[in-house]
Amino acid sequence: MVFKHLRFRSGRWSALFLTISAGLIALIMVLPVGYLLLRTSEAGSTAWAQLQRPSTLRVFTGSALLAITVTAGSLLIGLPLAWLTTRTNLPGARIWLTLIMLPMAIPSYIGAWAIIAVLGPRGLVQQWLEPLGVERLPEVYGFWGAAGALILFGYPYIVLNVRVALRKLDPALEEAARSLGQRSSHIFWRITLPQLRPALAAGSLLVILYALSDFGAVSLLRYNSFTRAIYLQYRASFDRTGAAVLSLLLVGLACGLLTAEALSRGRARYYRSSAGVSRQPKLVGLGIWRWPALIFCAIVVLFAVVLPIVAIVAWLIIGLRAGQTWNLQLTDLANSLLAASLAALVTIVLAFPVVFLAVRYPSRLTSLIERATYVGYALPGIVVALALVFWGANYLPWAYQTLGLLILAYAVRFLPQAIGSLRTSLLQINPRLEEAGRSLGQPAWRVVLSVTLPLLRPGIISGAALVFLSTLKELPATLLLGPTGFHTLATDIWNNTAELRFSQTALPALLLMVAAGASLALLLANERKT
Amino acid sequence: MQTANLAINCRGVSKTFNATTVLDQVDFQLPQGSLGALLGPSGCGKTTLLRLIAGFETLDQGQIWLGQREIANSHRQVPPEQRQIGMVFQEYALFPHLTVGQNIGYGLSRQTHKQQRIDELLELVGLSGLAQRMPHELSGGQQQRVALARALAPKPQLLLLDEPFSNLDAGLRDQVRTATKQILRQVGATALFVTHDQEEALSLADQVTVMLGGKVLQSATPHELYLRPTSRAVAEFVGEANFLPGVARENRVECALGQLLLTKPMHGPVTLMIRPEALNLVPDPSGHGQIMGQRFYGHDQLIDLQIGNLTIAARTGPRLDLAPKMQVGVSVQGPVVAFQAE
Numbered sequence: 001m002v003f004k005h006l007r008f009r010s011g012r013w014s015a016l017f018l019t020i021s022a023g024l025i026a027l028i029m030v031l032p033v034g035y036l037l038l039r040t041s042e043a044g045s046t047a048w049a050q051l052q053r054p055s056t057l058r059v060f061t062g063s064a065l066l067a068i069t070v071t072a073g074s075l076l077i078g079l080p081l082a083w084l085t086t087r088t089n090l091p092g093a094r095i096w097l098t099l100i101m102l103p104m105a106i107p108s109y110i111g112a113w114a115i116i117a118v119l120g121p122r123g124l125v126q127q128w129l130e131p132l133g134v135e136r137l138p139e140v141y142g143f144w145g146a147a148g149a150l151i152l153f154g155y156p157y158i159v160l161n162v163r164v165a166l167r168k169l170d171p172a173l174e175e176a177a178r179s180l181g182q183r184s185s186h187i188f189w190r191i192t193l194p195q196l197r198p199a200l201a202a203g204s205l206l207v208i209l210y211a212l213s214d215f216g217a218v219s220l221l222r223y224n225s226f227t228r229a230i231y232l233q234y235r236a237s238f239d240r241t242g243a244a245v246l247s248l249l250l251v252g253l254a255c256g257l258l259t260a261e262a263l264s265r266g267r268a269r270y271y272r273s274s275a276g277v278s279r280q281p282k283l284v285g286l287g288i289w290r291w292p293a294l295i296f297c298a299i300v301v302l303f304a305v306v307l308p309i310v311a312i313v314a315w316l317i318i319g320l321r322a323g324q325t326w327n328l329q330l331t332d333l334a335n336s337l338l339a340a341s342l343a344a345l346v347t348i349v350l351a352f353p354v355v356f357l358a359v360r361y362p363s364r365l366t367s368l369i370e371r372a373t374y375v376g377y378a379l380p381g382i383v384v385a386l387a388l389v390f391w392g393a394n395y396l397p398w399a400y401q402t403l404g405l406l407i408l409a410y411a412v413r414f415l416p417q418a419i420g421s422l423r424t425s426l427l428q429i430n431p432r433l434e435e436a437g438r439s440l441g442q443p444a445w446r447v448v449l450s451v452t453l454p455l456l457r458p459g460i461i462s463g464a465a466l467v468f469l470s471t472l473k474e475l476p477a478t479l480l481l482g483p484t485g486f487h488t489l490a491t492d493i494w495n496n497t498a499e500l501r502f503s504q505t506a507l508p509a510l511l512l513m514v515a516a517g518a519s520l521a522l523l524l525a526n527e528r529k530t
Numbered sequence: 531m532q533t534a535n536l537a538i539n540c541r542g543v544s545k546t547f548n549a550t551t552v553l554d555q556v557d558f559q560l561p562q563g564s565l566g567a568l569l570g571p572s573g574c575g576k577t578t579l580l581r582l583i584a585g586f587e588t589l590d591q592g593q594i595w596l597g598q599r600e601i602a603n604s605h606r607q608v609p610p611e612q613r614q615i616g617m618v619f620q621e622y623a624l625f626p627h628l629t630v631g632q633n634i635g636y637g638l639s640r641q642t643h644k645q646q647r648i649d650e651l652l653e654l655v656g657l658s659g660l661a662q663r664m665p666h667e668l669s670g671g672q673q674q675r676v677a678l679a680r681a682l683a684p685k686p687q688l689l690l691l692d693e694p695f696s697n698l699d700a701g702l703r704d705q706v707r708t709a710t711k712q713i714l715r716q717v718g719a720t721a722l723f724v725t726h727d728q729e730e731a732l733s734l735a736d737q738v739t740v741m742l743g744g745k746v747l748q749s750a751t752p753h754e755l756y757l758r759p760t761s762r763a764v765a766e767f768v769g770e771a772n773f774l775p776g777v778a779r780e781n782r783v784e785c786a787l788g789q790l791l792l793t794k795p796m797h798g799p800v801t802l803m804i805r806p807e808a809l810n811l812v813p814d815p816s817g818h819g820q821i822m823g824q825r826f827y828g829h830d831q832l833i834d835l836q837i838g839n840l841t842i843a844a845r846t847g848p849r850l851d852l853a854p855k856m857q858v859g860v861s862v863q864g865p866v867v868a869f870q871a872e
Contacts, residue, residue, distance in 0.1 A: 432623040435586050438610040439617040440637030441684050447611075450636070454627045 014444055015361050019369075022353040026372035029412055035387035036248050043241035050245045055229075060249055063212060063225040066147055067257070070211040071204050073151035077300055078158025078203065084293055085159075086166045088284045096297045098524060103304040104156045104466075105516030107473035107490065109216025110509050111304075112149045114311035115140055116220065124314055146223035150211050152304040157210065158203040160462060161424060165199035168428045184284075198427055201261055202420040205374070208257055209416065212250060213380045215476055226250040227380040234382070247383045254379075258371055312506050312513075319503030333511055336488040339403070339478070340471040343410035344464040350411055351418035351463065359426045374416045381476035384412050389480055401483050409477040414470045418463040425459025426452075465523035472516050489515070536595070537562045537688055537720040538583060543592035545578055552578045554744040556592070560737060565714060566722040567735035569768070575744040576724045580690050583722070584617050585610030596687060616681035618691040622673050624665040630676050631661030637684040651679040654713055671702050678710060682717060689714070691723035695730065707734055728768050732756065740764050756805075758793060762869050765803045770832075772804045772842040778868055786840050791865040800868040806832060806845035810861045813851050817859035824854055835860065 040047045050056065084090045085097040103111070118124045120140045139145070174187055182190070193200075215227040222228075226246055233242040286293055358370040379387075388409050392400035399405045429452060437447035453460075475490045482491065492508040540558040544551070553575045560566040568576040581587045583594060585607060594602040596615065601608040616637075624633050631648050638644045652658050655675040665673060674694065681689055694710065695703045711734055714721050725731050731738045732752040739749040740763075748755060748764045759765035762773065776785030778796040783789070785802055811819070811833060822841070823834040826848070833844045833852060837860065844860070846852070 430621070430623065432619050432621060433625060435584070435610070436617065436619060436623040436625075436680075437636065438586075439584055439613075439615060439690075440680065441611050441614070442637070442639070443609070443611050451625055455625075 015357075018353050018357040018361065019366070022357045022366070022369050025350050025354055025415075026369045028408075029373045029415060031387065031391065031412070035391065036244050036251065036383070039241060039244040040248055043244070046241050047245050050242050051249075056246070056249070059224060059226055059229045059246065060253065062143075062223070063250070064253060066143065066150070066218075066223065066225050067208050067211040067253075069143075069147045070150040070154050071207045073147065074155040074158050074207045075200070075204065077151065078155035079162060079200070080296065081155070081300065082159045082162035082166060084297070086163050088286050088293070089290075090286060090293055090297075091290060096301075098521065099301045099305055100159060100297065101156050101520055101524065102301075102517060103153050104160075104469050105513050105520050106153065106305075106308050107216060107475070107493075107512065108149060108153050108214050109220060109475065110312075110493065110505075110513070111153055111308055112146075112217035112220040113505070114308035115145065115149055117311045117315065118307055124310070141222045143223055145221040146218045146225070148303075149217040149221060150214060152300075153217070154207040154210055155300075155304075157206040158200070160466070161199040161203035161206070161420065162196055164421070164424055164458060164462060165196050165428075168425075169195055199424055202424055205258070205261055206417060206420060209254060209374070212254055213413075215380055215382060226253075227382070230380060231382060234386075243383075243386075247379065250383075251379060254374075255371075258374055262367065262371065308513075312509055315503050315506040316510070319506060322503065324503050332487045332489055332492055332508070333515065335486060336472055336490065336512070337515065339406065339410070339488060340468045342403070342407050343414065343471040344468040346407055347411045347414055347418045347467045348422075348460060348464050350415055351422050354415075355419055355422040355426055359423060360431070370419065373419060379413075381409075381413060381474060382480070384409050385477040385480035388412075388477075392481075401481075403483060403486070406477065406481040406483070406486075409481050410467070410471045410474060413474070413477065414467045417466040417470060421459045421463030421466060422456065423459075425456050429455050462523060465519060468519055469516050472512060472519075535562050536560065537564075537597060538722065539595040540579070540583070541593045541595075543579070543582060543594065544590050545575075545582060545587065546590055552744055553582070553589075556741075556744070556746050558739060558746055558749065560720065560722055562597075563718060563720055564736040565711065565720075565734060566737045566739065567731035568722065568724045568739050568741060569726070569728060569731040570741035571726055571767075574741045576741050577692060579741070580692055580722070580724050583688075584615055584690055585613050614684070614687045616684065616686035616689045618674075618677045618681050618689070618694050620693040620696060622665075622677040622697070624673055624676060624680070626665055628665075629661065630657065630663045630665065630668070633665065633676055634661075634680045634683050636680060647683060651683055654682075654716065655679045656709070670698055671706050674698065674706060675709075678713065682713075682719065687720070689719050689721040691721060693724055693726070695725075696727075710734075732768070738768075740767060742767070758867060759803065762801065762803070765867070770806050770843065770845075772806065772809075774802050774804070774840055774842065775871065776800050776802045776868065783866070783868060786837055787860060787862055790862050793865045793867050796868050796870070799871040801871050803867045803869065804842070804862060806843045808863045808866070809835075809842070809844035810863055811835075811844055811846060811852060812859040812861075813856060814859035815857050817857045819858045819860045821852060821854050821856045821858060824852070 081096075081100050085093045085100070090096060116123060120126070169192065174191055212225075213227060215231065218225045219228045219231065226249070230243045230246045230250075233246060354370055354373055357366045388405055389400075392405050396405070433451055433455070434444075434447050437451045438444060442450065473490065475494055478488055478490055479494065482488070489508045489512040493505050493512065496504040496508070536559050538558070538560045540556055543553055543556045543558070545553040556575070556579060558579065568579060570576045578587060582589050582602065583596075585602070588607050589602055589604060591604055593600060596613060599608075600606075601613050625636065628636065631652070634651050635644055635648045638647055648661065649658070652661055655678060657672060657675055657679070660668070660672070665676065668676065674697070678694075695707055698706055707730065723734070732755075735752060737749060738752050738755050740747045740755065742763055748760050750758070755764065756769055759768065765771045765773075774785055774787070776783040776790075776799075778784075778792060778798060778800045780795045780797075781792050783792050783796075783800060783802060787804075790802070807830075819835045819837045821833055822836050825832040825834075828848065830845055830847055831849075831852075833846060835842050835844055835858070852858070
């Protein structure tokens with residue numbers, strides 16, 4: 001009788017099970033922060049001294065400014081691009097879409113290196129213009145260089161999230177507004193944009209966290225944000241306290257931004273509540289406006305895509321001319337792909353309980369759990385890696401220096417990407433569908449498998465693809481946690497760049513971009529199919 | 531009413547959402563094999579009662595029996611999938627990734643004659659040959675029928691319908707209502723639907739239950755509900771009604787319309803309820819009623835009358851002998867319902 005009693009309240013049990021598993025996942029995600037706190041508290045007065053230095057404040061404000069600028073820039077570029085490629089008759093929309101998403105395949109360190117190699121002092125443009133008497137180009141190093149580079153690699157997060165939302169948007173809402181006599185521009189601001197809010201928020205959050213945690217671009221472009229400062233501190237001395245204090249500050253900044261975003265999310269519901277199934281929206285005719293639209297797309301693509309490719313090709317040619325030889329790094333390519341696939345799989349699996357809990361059982365606790373999982377992503381990869389090195393060496397010696405621990409590091413870093421995609425999709429699945437399944441005699445778990453999962457597929461695929469791409473590009477965790485002799489394309493590029501062998505960087509960079517570009521194409525093709 | 535014949539039996543059911551009482555000690559019964567309607571304005575708790583019966587909400591107090599089986603009390607809730615209660619949702623909730631056939635077959639897990647049953651149901655709802663269509667390729671009326679077929683497929687003990695016709699346009703609605711009733715009769719299903727449309731409730735159901743403010747006011751056959759409402763609120767909500775004061779003694783009542791017959795003996799000051807169509811009008815220059823206005827609908831008309839300082843409405847068939855400003859004689863057909871005056 002007791003067991004029958006328990007079975008009767010299965011709804012609450014599944015909520016409890018979700019809460020426990022999501023709570024555990026959140027716990028793993030905040031592990032690195034725990035490590036930071038431990039290191040800092042052990043240090044005591046040294047930590048205080050570090051905190052009170054003026055340079056610390058400069059790093060803090062500098063990073064915040066960078067994150068805000070990059071997010072604003074990414075929204076300004078990403079939102080129009082998403083709308084143009086989804087809802088208008090932009091000529092060659094599919095090709096443009098592929099092109100504007102390509103920067104996702106380009107790691108920021110390759111991009112920054114390309115900017116320097118093309119636009120920097122002694123870069124390609126400088127060399128071409130020298131005979132014309134141009135002595136100096138505008139400075140590429142510093143704030144604007146770093147912000148520019150990060151915007152060029154950050155806006156695709158906005159495009160991806162907004163596109164998913166735009167495609168699922170109920171066209172009846174816009175039609176209703178039109179029938180009420182509203183102008184198109186009014187409809188966009190009052191109807192479409194508010195509906196896009198969850199997607200814009202998820203996308204902005206990814207961009208902010210990306211800007212805060214990026215290491216490659218800011219260090220190459222010499223802008224002293226948190227990640228560069230932490231790395232320099234860590235490298236300059238054996239004392240990790242300074243790095244830990246700065247890292248804690250960075251986590252605090254990210255937490256503040258997450259709270260602000262949570263407060264602005266509001267209480268509206270976003271699934272469709274009307275009868276039947278959504279129709280495909282009509283495309284907006286651009287008319288004469290297609291020319292400015294095309295120029296806008298072309299400029300973005302020129303800086304975000306053409307520039308790195310030109311740099312790589314030019315350096316390949318320079319290398320070939322100089323008689324440079326490359327060993328074909330097939331095992332490194334295989335290692336990269338293996339690690340990225342495992343990371344995508346594990347991360348999606350971990351994201352499920354968190355998203356289900358947050359969307360279907362909203363409460364203060366579940367929202368806290370969801371927020372906690374974002375923290376790992378705000379930590380620079382190098383901090384996550386250090387934390388796991390520490391934990392691995394002390395508590396999990398059997399896992400230390402294995403692929404498993406490396407995958408865990410990727411999961412800690414990229415879980416928010418999977419959660420963002422899944423959340424957006426799940427929000428748009430009407431809970432009545434799940435109720436219908438249960439009223440037809442199927443237990444909750446089978447309804448999830450046969451109804452919710454298939455409908456979540458676009459979200460699962462875009463989430464997995466995002467994690468896969470991010471892992472391919474990931475550098476610091478791979479460097480610190482990879483098993484001995486485990487080389488990937490990213491570590492190849494890093495080793496060569498660090499030793500200033502720029503022409504040797506070109507081939508692994510090319511392979512990496514092809515691998516990432518291929519998976520991106522797969523993702524877009526799949527998105528089109530559904 | 532014999533409990534043995536009840537398909538659904540709710541006793542003292544209460545439900546509170548965030549300190550708002552949505553259902554307050556609700557008693558509700560529906561006999562086996564009948565078609566019941568839960569009628570009330572939005573926010574009266576009718577949908578919550580439906581969802582409690584389906585198992586999508588948990589009750590705070592009371593019990594619910596499905597036939598002889600207790601399916602919910604404040605301690606135990608049978609999960610929805612074990613209740614054998616089918617549901618047709620207001621927005622249909624067809625699975626957008628499954629074909630019509632797969633939607634209907636969803637509740638038939640690995641049955642031997644699954645395909646046969648699907649074909650059977652498609653024929654029942656008149657959609658044979660559309661099994662391979664996707665839901666978005668169907669019209670609203672067709673989607674509603676698929677939702678009905680899907681809910682009926684596992685042969686549920688009880689079928690619940692949440693505002694099943696509200697998403698259809700008026701022309702189609704009547705047709706789909708009739709078809710739905712026919713289908714439910716044909717398979718002998720016990721069904722309960724929620725509606726805010728009194729015409730829908732009266733014309734379809736065997737038993738209409740009026741709810742207001744989280745309470746059941748009256749549960750009766752459509753005729754009884756209309757002709758013998760037990761409260762002024764029910765009389766007001768179902769159909770049109772004139773209310774006038776009177777003084778009752780035994781089976782008679784004295785009022786502005788003269789001495790009338792009561793449906794049951796009463797005493798003292800009462801409020802009378804007279805349906806507009808119970809009033810007979812005869813043109814008569816010495817009559818004590820005057821026609822103030824006329825609303826002509828074709829098949830009938832509403833006449834606004836002034837009798838002394840009383841304004842009442844009368845319904846007559848289309849006729850040429852009545853016009854505004856005219857004096858008329860007014861008489862009442864049949865006994866009238868009275869409520870104790872407040």
